[in-house]
Amino acid sequence: MCLVGVKLPRIERRGAGPARLLQSLLFCTACFALIAAFRPASAAGAALVVMNRTDVDVPLLLTDVDRVERRFTLAPGQLMPIAVTGRVAVSFVSQDETRHYAVAPNRAYSLLNRNGRLDMAMAPLVDGAQAEPTTPEEGRLLPSPEPLVVPVKLLVDDDEPAVRALWEPRLRKRVSEASEILQHHCGAQLKVVAVETWHSDNAIHEFGQSLAEFERNVDPSPGKIAIGFTSQYHLIPKRHTPLGGTRGPLYPWILIREWSQHVTSSERLEVLVHELGHVFGAAHSARSDSVMRPELGDHQSHARSFRIGFDPLNTLAMYLLVDELRRGPLHGYADFRPQTRTALQQIYATLAQSLPDDPAAPKYFELMAQDRPDESKRPPTEQPAP
DSSP states (O other): OOOTTSOOOOOOOTTOSHHHHHHHHHHHHHHHHHHTTOOOSOOOOOEEEEEEOSSSOEEEEEEOTTOOEEEEEEOTTOEEEEEBSSOEEEEEEETTEEEEEEEOTTEEEEEEEETTEEEEEEOOOTTOOOOBTTSOOOSOBOOOOOOEEEEEEEEEETTOOSOHHHHHHHHHHHHHHHHHHHHHHHSEEEEEEEEEEEOOOTTOOOHHHHHHHHHHHOOOTTSSEEEEEEOSOOOOTTSOOOOEEOOSTTOSEEEEEOOSSSSOHHHHHHHHHHHHHHHTTOOOOSOTTSTTSSOOOSSGGGSTTOOOOOOHHHHHHHHHHHHHHHHOOOOSGGGSOHHHHHHHHHHHHHHHHHSTTOOHHHHHHHHHHOOSOOGGGSOGGGOOOO
């Protein structure tokens, strides 16, 4: 049951401040060592995302330079990432007229109603590129890659009030639901490989300190990501309290605050998907229908028609990052292909412009511009688990 009349606290990605994001950078070698071990298939290197922002189903036809065709229908609010090697053609019917566009790789597009007609618009990136209806296709459509299976260790702390027979199925179900959302958007599939309990220090009352404690005390192995659910904290109405946190892209620890009486199951799922989004490269979005909006707990997820999902630009960012992980082994962001780093920097610069007071996207931009971190500067008090 939700807390009536009180907006749930803002979910804040710990690491949004300069010092925290510097720690994210300093940790990234360990992050890549943990995550880059999976290699299910060769990476495509480019993708485009199409989202249906109308209230009707829209059938689409994609055609590449070899005249290979792919047909699919997007439901209202649905989006689809598509692996490509270059520009391809997209066609759809608008008031008995077939419209044709050439859509470019590493771009996000929306289907819209304009003056009663179906049209396509590209999310404007900082480089100013636009959709070009007259540009011929030059690329090829690629099959969807195999999922990137990410082993996960699932944990609760010693303050969890329920017995394991109750909390384990509850949390496994939530991770499974989050995995379905991630797989659709970026091809990452979560697999729970271990379930444990850890001791949380009841003397700690600041969430950032709790996250640091979780990092020190919990080894993610045999998983690549450790997701901890702490019941140490209680929701205080009308007070800002982070619902969860991680330190940024490819970081192997996520800590979530867990309550039973104040937060609905759909809201708890949003919190988990939001934090997983950060791990896989999503920054905060100004779009109110994105799970990456800076504030959750606005009760949108209570509506039966609401779809928990990512906005097109963050979908593209996550898809490209996961595609890089398929290549492995990677030792840092500098090992990303140049076209991927350029595309990610354009995405983060665009997200930063839409939320000028939010530091996450600018810092993600900086991470994509960095070389390998200086190991000598790693904070001794927050060493990654061995």
